[in-house]
Amino acid sequence: MKKIIWLLIAILLLLGIILLTCYFVRKNEARNQYVHSNSEAVATIAFDDLLFDNVGQLFKRHAPDTEASKLDWLDMKNWWRAGVHIPAQIHFFSMKDKPLTFFTIQKITNVEKWNAFLKEQHIDSITHISPHVSILYDDKFLLIGLTAFPQSLNTEIQAIWDRKDEWIYVRDLSFPSFINQNVHHFSYRHTDGTFQLFADKSGNEISLNGEWHLTTALPPNLQMRQRETSNAFIWLQSSLPITETPFILKTLSIFSTIEPDRCAASTYSYTDLLVSSESTLQHDTVIMYDYDINFNRIEKTEIQEITVPIIENTWKGNQQFATSLPNKLFYRFHKQMTDSLILLSTKTDTELPSSFVTAPGPFYVTVDFRHLPPSWKRGRLHTLQEQGLQINIKTSVIDENRLGITGTISGYKHPVQHGRLLQNQKQHNGH
Numbered sequence: 001m002k003k004i005i006w007l008l009i010a011i012l013l014l015l016g017i018i019l020l021t022c023y024f025v026r027k028n029e030a031r032n033q034y035v036h037s038n039s040e041a042v043a044t045i046a047f048d049d050l051l052f053d054n055v056g057q058l059f060k061r062h063a064p065d066t067e068a069s070k071l072d073w074l075d076m077k078n079w080w081r082a083g084v085h086i087p088a089q090i091h092f093f094s095m096k097d098k099p100l101t102f103f104t105i106q107k108i109t110n111v112e113k114w115n116a117f118l119k120e121q122h123i124d125s126i127t128h129i130s131p132h133v134s135i136l137y138d139d140k141f142l143l144i145g146l147t148a149f150p151q152s153l154n155t156e157i158q159a160i161w162d163r164k165d166e167w168i169y170v171r172d173l174s175f176p177s178f179i180n181q182n183v184h185h186f187s188y189r190h191t192d193g194t195f196q197l198f199a200d201k202s203g204n205e206i207s208l209n210g211e212w213h214l215t216t217a218l219p220p221n222l223q224m225r226q227r228e229t230s231n232a233f234i235w236l237q238s239s240l241p242i243t244e245t246p247f248i249l250k251t252l253s254i255f256s257t258i259e260p261d262r263c264a265a266s267t268y269s270y271t272d273l274l275v276s277s278e279s280t281l282q283h284d285t286v287i288m289y290d291y292d293i294n295f296n297r298i299e300k301t302e303i304q305e306i307t308v309p310i311i312e313n314t315w316k317g318n319q320q321f322a323t324s325l326p327n328k329l330f331y332r333f334h335k336q337m338t339d340s341l342i343l344l345s346t347k348t349d350t351e352l353p354s355s356f357v358t359a360p361g362p363f364y365v366t367v368d369f370r371h372l373p374p375s376w377k378r379g380r381l382h383t384l385q386e387q388g389l390q391i392n393i394k395t396s397v398i399d400e401n402r403l404g405i406t407g408t409i410s411g412y413k414h415p416v417q418h419g420r421l422l423q424n425q426k427q428h429n430g431h
Contacts, residue, residue, distance in 0.1 A: 083110030
C-alpha cells in the first residue's frame with residue numbers, strides 16, 4: 001500500500017514538474033511575439049495565468065452568448081481550430097492617434113488547418129471581417145486589427161504589414177521601470193511610462209489598479225459637478241487638462257469634424273458625460289421618395305418622433321470651443337453656454353449646472369449596464385445588461401504629478417437550466 005502511495009506521489013510530482021516547465025517555457029516564448037516598434041501602448045492578456053487562477057470557472061455552466069452566430073476573433077477555440085498559435089501571453093499594440101484600436105501579430109503553426117479555416121469562412125487576403133475586425137495574413141503570420149468603433153482598418157493593417165522591418169519582439173520594447181512588477185491577468189501600459197493599468201480576475205469580478213503619470217501639475221483645488229446619477233448608464237468626470245486625456249477629444253473627432261489639436265487650448269480642465277436610462281423625445285426630418293402617376297420621382301419630407309436617451313455633456317471652455325462642438329452626434333444636441341460653462345443635452349429644457357463641489361479625485365468613470373437606455377437594448381449591449389455588468393474606475397492623488405487608479409468590473413452570468421455548455425460558435429456568414 002505504501003509503495004502505491006509513494007508511486008502516486010512521485011507521479012504527481014513529475015506531472016507538477018512537467019507543468020511548471022511547460023508554463024515557464026511558454027511564458028518565455030510569449031515574449032517573442034512581434035509588435036510595432038512605434039507602439040504607443042501594449043495590452044497583454046496572460047492567458048495561461050488566467051486559466052490556472054480560474055480553473056474552477058471551467059467547470060461551471062454559463063449561458064450561451066446570444067451573439068454566438070458571429071465569428072469571435074478573440075475566442076481561443078477559433079484560433080485552435082484555425083491552426084493559429086496560442087501563446088501564454090497575447091500581446092496587443094496600439095498606434096498613436098488611434099484611440100481604442102489594437103493590433104496583434106500571431107504565428108500560423110498549421111498551414112493546412114489555416115487554409116481549411118479560410119475556405120470555411122470565405123476569407124480572402126486582407127479582409128474587413130466585421131465593423132470592428134480586419135485581418136491580413138500569409139502562410140506564416142496573422143495580423144488582426146480590432147477597434148471599438150465601427151470602421152475599416154484595412155489601410156492601417158496594410159501599412160503595418162508592408163513594414164515588417166519595423167516589427168520587433170515585445171521583449172525588446174524598453175518599458176520604463178514601474179512600481180508594480182507582479183504578474184497580472186490583464187495589463188495595459190504606455191511605452192513612454194506615463195500610464196499603466198492592471199486587472200486580475202477572480203470569479204465574476206475583476207479588480208483594477210494602476211498608476212497615471214501626468215505631464216502637468218494638478219491644480220490645488222479640484223472641482224466636480226454635483227449631479228444625481230442614480231439612473232446613469234455612463235457617468236464620466238474629469239478635472240484634468242485635456243492634454244492628459246487626449247482620448248476624449250480624439251474619440252469625439254471620429255464622429256464629428258472637431259480638431260483635437262486646435263481645440264485643446266480652448267478648454268479649461270473640466271468635462272463630464274452623463275448617459276441616462278431616462279428618455280426624451282426628439283423630432284427628426286426624414287426625406288422620402290414617391291412616384292406620381294407618370295412615374296416621376298417626388299421628394300417628400302416627413303417629421304418623425306423618436307425616443308432617445310437623455311445625454312448631457314458639460315465642458316469648461318471658451319466661445320471658440322463651444323462653437324466647434326457638434327450640434328448633432330447620432331442625436332440632436334441643444335447647446336447652452338454661460339461664462340466658461342458649456343452644456344450639450346439631448347433634452348431641450350436641461351438647466352446649466354450651477355453646483356460644483358470638491359472632487360475626491362480628478363478622474364472618475366462608472367458604467368452600469370443595469371441602467372442601459374431602452375432604445376439601446378439590442379445585440380451585445382442587451383447581453384451585458386442581462387449580466388448586470390458594472391464598471392467603476394476612480395483615481396486618487398499620489399502627488400501633484402501622479403495618480404493612483406483603482407476600480408472593479410463586476411457582473412453575473414445567468415445559469416443554464418438545460419443543455420450543455422456551448423462548445424463551438426456557429427460558423428460565420430450563416431454556414
